[in-house]
Amino acid sequence: MSDLHSTAHPDPEESMGGAAVEVGTGLPEFLTQDYSRYTQEDHDTWKMLYSRRMDALKDNGSEIYLSGARVIGLEPNKLPNLNDVNARLAARTGWAAVGVGGFMPPVVFFRCLAARRFPTTLTIRPRAKLDYLPEPDIFHDVFGHVPLHADPVFADFLQHFGALAAVSPGEKETEEMARLFWFTVEFGLIKENGRTKVYGSGLISSHGDAANALGPKCDRRPFDLDAVIAQPYEIDRMQDVLFVVDSFEQLFAAVETIAARRNVSV
Ligand SMILES: [Fe+2]
Numbered sequence: 389m390s391d392l393h394s395t396a397h398p399d400p401e402e403s404m405g406g407a408a409v410e411v412g413t414g415l416p417e418f419l420t421q422d423y424s425r426y427t428q429e430d431h432d433t434w435k436m437l438y439s440r441r442m443d444a445l446k447d448n449g450s451e452i453y454l455s456g457a458r459v460i461g462l463e464p465n466k467l468p469n470l471n472d473v474n475a476r477l478a479a480r481t482g483w484a485a486v487g488v489g490g491f492m493p494p495v496v497f498f499r500c501l502a503a504r505r506f507p508t509t510l511t512i513r514p515r516a517k518l519d520y521l522p523e524p525d526i527f528h529d530v531f532g533h534v535p536l537h538a539d540p541v542f543a544d545f546l547q548h549f550g551a552l553a554a555v556s557p558g559e560k561e562t563e564e565m566a567r568l569f570w571f572t573v574e575f576g577l578i579k580e581n582g583r584t585k586v587y588g589s590g591l592i593s594s595h596g597d598a599a600n601a602l603g604p605k606c607d608r609r610p611f612d613l614d615a616v617i618a619q620p621y622e623i624d625r626m627q628d629v630l631f632v633v634d635s636f637e638q639l640f641a642a643v644e645t646i647a648a649r650r651n652v653s654v
Pocket residue numbers: 392393394395396397524528533574589590
C-alpha cells in the first residue's frame with residue numbers, strides 16, 4: 389500500500405487546515421514548528437522509521453538523495469528541526485521547508501513551490517500506523533522530499549514545475565502536471581552507475597512501495613515526457629508502471645518543454 393504519497397499534497401476536496409491564503413502574495417500563512425512540543429514517543433517513531441528506511445536506501449536510494457540527507461543534516465534519533473534544515477538549505481539552493489496544517493488547494497501548493505517553499509506537515513504519524521497513513525506527515529515530507537531540494541538541478545526543476553503548474557489553464561493541463569509530479573517527485577526512479585535507484589518521496593519514505601518499484605511486478609520504463617503525461621495512476625495501490633530518468637536534467641527539460649508548448653515562460 390502506498391505511503392503518504394498523496395502529499396502531492398494538494399487535495400481540492402479537503403479544507404485548507406491552517407493554511408490561510410494571504411492576500412497579495414498568493415502564499416499561505418505558514419506555521420512555526422514548536423520543536424519543544426514533540427514527545428519522546430514522536431522522536432522514537434522517527435528513529436524507527438529513519439533506521440528502517442535508511443538501511444535500505446544505502447543500497448537502493450539515489451546517491452543524490454543520500455547526499456542531500458547529509459547536507460540538510462537529517463539525524464537518526466530525533467525529529468528534524470526545520471530552522472536547522474532551512475539554514476543548511478538556504479546556503480545551498482535557497483529552498484525552505486515550511487510548516488502547514490494540512491492539505492491545501494493545488495494552486496496554493498504550486499505557488500509555494502514556485503517560491504522555493506515546500507509545504508511540510510509538522511506532526512509525525514502515530515506509532516500504530518508506522519507503515520501506512522493516508523495523509524502526509526513530517527517523515528514523508530522531510531525525510532522523503534526535502535533532501536532532494538539540496539540538489540541544484542532538482543531545486544530548479546521543482547521551482548519551475550511549481551511556477552508552470554500554478555498557471556495551468558485547464559483540466560487537461562492540470563492533469564498533465566499531476567502525472568508529471570506523480571511519476572517524478574513522488575514515485576521517480578533514477579539510473580545511477582548502471583543500477584536503478586529510488587528518489588521519489590513515496591518510494592524513499594515507504595518500504596513496501598520501494599520494494600514493489602524495484603521488484604518484478606513493476607514495469608520500469610525509460611522516462612519520456614509524452615509517455616508520462618499519458619500514463620494514468622492510482623494512488624491507493626502499488627504502482628504497475630514507473631519511469632526511470634538518467635539524470636535530473638531530464639526533469640528540468642521536461643518542464644521547459646511543457647512551458648514552450650503552452651507558450652509560457654517560467
Ligand atoms: Fe509527497
